[in-house]
Amino acid sequence: MSFPQWQCPGAKPLAARSPYAYHARVTPSPQAIQTISTAWETIRERYGAYTIALPGVPTFHCQPHLCDAHCCRAFTVNLGDAEVQRMRAASGLAPARFLESEHGEPIALPLAQPYILARRDNHCALLDASLGCGQYEGRPNACRLYPHFLLFFDSTTARPVHGDIAAIQRAIGDLHAGNPFEHLVPVLVRHVECPGFTGAPMTEADWLALVDETFSLQFPAA
Numbered sequence: 255m256s257f258p259q260w261q262c263p264g265a266k267p268l269a270a271r272s273p274y275a276y277h278a279r280v281t282p283s284p285q286a287i288q289t290i291s292t293a294w295e296t297i298r299e300r301y302g303a304y305t306i307a308l309p310g311v312p313t314f315h316c317q318p319h320l321c322d323a324h325c326c327r328a329f330t331v332n333l334g335d336a337e338v339q340r341m342r343a344a345s346g347l348a349p350a351r352f353l354e355s356e357h358g359e360p361i362a363l364p365l366a367q368p369y370i371l372a373r374r375d376n377h378c379a380l381l382d383a384s385l386g387c388g389q390y391e392g393r394p395n396a397c398r399l400y401p402h403f404l405l406f407f408d409s410t411t412a413r414p415v416h417g418d419i420a421a422i423q424r425a426i427g428d429l430h431a432g433n434p435f436e437h438l439v440p441v442l443v444r445h446v447e448c449p450g451f452t453g454a455p456m457t458e459a460d461w462l463a464l465v466d467e468t469f470s471l472q473f474p475a476a
């Protein structure tokens with residue numbers, strides 16, 4: 255079955271919005287790749303659902319016919335206010351039409367991303383019959399991010415870090431500038447249950463663009 259790429263649940267263009275466009279490097283330094291590989295070896299046992307994504311691994315192409323759109327079935331998707339507004343603008347639908355709602359009002363949980371994408375029959379309500387995303391243009395950040403994710407490994411504590419946004423930004427900046435990492439090492443990982451990694455080996459430039467795109471989606475306010 256052919257699948258329209260523009261509706262693919264996990265498709266993600268590599269035209270990254272890089273905040274580091276004026277730095278010198280468009281490919282990572284060999285030292286950075288070595289440091290990232292070493293960091294992953296230290297933490298990999300904690301991330302059984304993920305494996306590292308480095309230059310040279312197969313390029314990702316969403317192929318929902320291989321997995322019956324696994325990600326749209328397996329995961330419940332949370333959204334923040336900005337994502338709800340983007341989805342509303344793109345779809346022309348009232349939020350109660352695409353969010354879990356009660357009495358016509360979206361349910362808001364006490365979370366940073368308080369809203370939940372509506373589900374029907376054990377999958378996202380927006381998954382269409384041909385396994386495409388029914389609201390591709392407005393889809394949430396989690397859907398744009400999947401199946402990649404950035405971890406930030408603190409080499410001084412040998413633990414992943416989540417909240418130190420300034421240090422996380424510096425780590426991405428060091429990657430672009432070719433500087434040694436201060437103490438945080440960015441590690442790009444991919445979900446092992448996604449079967450979409452079947453393309454040509456990823457170039458170093460595409461890998462760096464993917465890091466930027468993933469960073470932008472994980473930290474949209476950074």
Ligand code: SF4
Nearest residue numbers: 264316317325448450
């Ligand atoms: S699991 Fe991967 S291949 Fe399957 S629909 Fe999701 S992103 Fe696409």
Ligand code: SF4
Nearest residue numbers: 326378380381387397
């Ligand atoms: S909005 Fe729903 S159908 Fe679209 S990609 Fe996300 S989970 Fe899949």
